[in-house]
Amino acid sequence: MNRLIISFLAFLPLICMAMNIDDFKQPYPAGTAMDGNPNFIGTAWLYPLSHEKELNVPMFNVTFEPGCRNNWHRHSGGQILIATAGVGYYQEKGKPARRLFPGDIVEIAPGVEHWHGAAPDSWFAHLAIECNPENNEVTWLGPVTDAEYLEATKNPENVTELTPRQQAIVAIASYAAIGDTDGLTKALEQGLTAGMTVNEIKELLIQVYAYCGFPRSLTALGVFKNLLSERMAKDITDPEGDSATVVSDIDKYGQGAETLSKLSGIPVDAPAPWYEDFAPGINTFLKEHLFADIFGRGVLPYTDRELATVSMLTALGGVEPMATGHIGICRHLGVTTPQLNSLLDIIEYNIGPSKTEPIRKIVNR
Numbered sequence: 001m002n003r004l005i006i007s008f009l010a011f012l013p014l015i016c017m018a019m020n021i022d023d024f025k026q027p028y029p030a031g032t033a034m035d036g037n038p039n040f041i042g043t044a045w046l047y048p049l050s051h052e053k054e055l056n057v058p059m060f061n062v063t064f065e066p067g068c069r070n071n072w073h074r075h076s077g078g079q080i081l082i083a084t085a086g087v088g089y090y091q092e093k094g095k096p097a098r099r100l101f102p103g104d105i106v107e108i109a110p111g112v113e114h115w116h117g118a119a120p121d122s123w124f125a126h127l128a129i130e131c132n133p134e135n136n137e138v139t140w141l142g143p144v145t146d147a148e149y150l151e152a153t154k155n156p157e158n159v160t161e162l163t164p165r166q167q168a169i170v171a172i173a174s175y176a177a178i179g180d181t182d183g184l185t186k187a188l189e190q191g192l193t194a195g196m197t198v199n200e201i202k203e204l205l206i207q208v209y210a211y212c213g214f215p216r217s218l219t220a221l222g223v224f225k226n227l228l229s230e231r232m233a234k235d236i237t238d239p240e241g242d243s244a245t246v247v248s249d250i251d252k253y254g255q256g257a258e259t260l261s262k263l264s265g266i267p268v269d270a271p272a273p274w275y276e277d278f279a280p281g282i283n284t285f286l287k288e289h290l291f292a293d294i295f296g297r298g299v300l301p302y303t304d305r306e307l308a309t310v311s312m313l314t315a316l317g318g319v320e321p322m323a324t325g326h327i328g329i330c331r332h333l334g335v336t337t338p339q340l341n342s343l344l345d346i347i348e349y350n351i352g353p354s355k356t357e358p359i360r361k362i363v364n365r
Helices: 003-015 147-153 164-179 181-193 198-212 214-233 252-264 274-278 278-299 302-318 320-332 338-352 355-364
Strands: 046-047 060-063 074-077 081-085 088-092 098-100 105-108 112-119 124-130 138-140
Touching: 003 088, 003 164, 003 214, 081 088, 081 181, 088 147, 112 124, 124 198, 164 181, 164 214, 164 302, 164 338, 181 198, 181 214, 198 278, 214 278, 252 278, 252 302, 274 278, 302 320, 302 338, 302 355, 320 355, 338 355
Parallel strands: none
Antiparallel strands: 046 060, 060 124, 074 138, 081 105, 081 124, 088 098, 088 112
16 A cells, blocks of 8 residues: 555544444434454444335445445446435546545446445435346345545545544534534534644634624633643643734724625625625625624634635525625635535434535536
């Protein structure tokens, strides 16, 4: 195994959020672990969903831990896969791998050699429907090697391109937005492990109030304070990092308008948004407070703040117009479609597809 593959596989524990089968949210039971199955690399779980033999439609829920995949194989009668949770891959022999999200359907013709399984950084579940069961036999072939798997999942259009630090920002922001204190604690530890400073995390949690309200922000800050106290009791010292700067009160509206222009690429003198005429007060608060007072504090670069914002809005749900605007800002700042999909993968994995599906449509529009 070459050094690149070893480094890649060693990186997986950091980016997989250290969850187990009981934490993985999916619509069907996981079933029984297929420990020691020679046709799988990694652990997969199997649960039968069809019980009436007269229906003649064998159907199973199959769950894969991150990095798990089955061997190359073929079905004499074909197969249908329906992705239900997490992120996975399907690949036919000689073709590029296809990245699978919940709702994706794969129709596998009889005799086609293929494999399927989880993404390197996500649990994955799909329904497996056996076609033509009266004469459908599975022929298991060789394993999908680490080199084949790495090559299949490293396609620039598919690979997770968020750094460990950015992944932590996504997790912290989304958990804080919905008030999930247990998930937030794990995400905060992930952020510190990824090298975030105490002040960077504080700044992120302060920003939460601008999009989710003071209660969520103060709750999150309290969780972080308790975590730091626990770590100090264990003689773990985390770096404080740079302190925030105070924005000048001189023409704060103009400062905010200039910052928004830098973020969005829209000139300051562009036609006013609808809310400026309808509710001038909110426009003043946005310019003076959000984009001047908060975004002007430094500590976090604009890209980190916007990744956090999209994460908060996704977790909140029901604010697609605002999410669309901030996705546009992310693109202007150089965030790619694969990176935005990776952001959604993390939230979908942690919180569920109901939050990410509307935003994924916007990202991949």
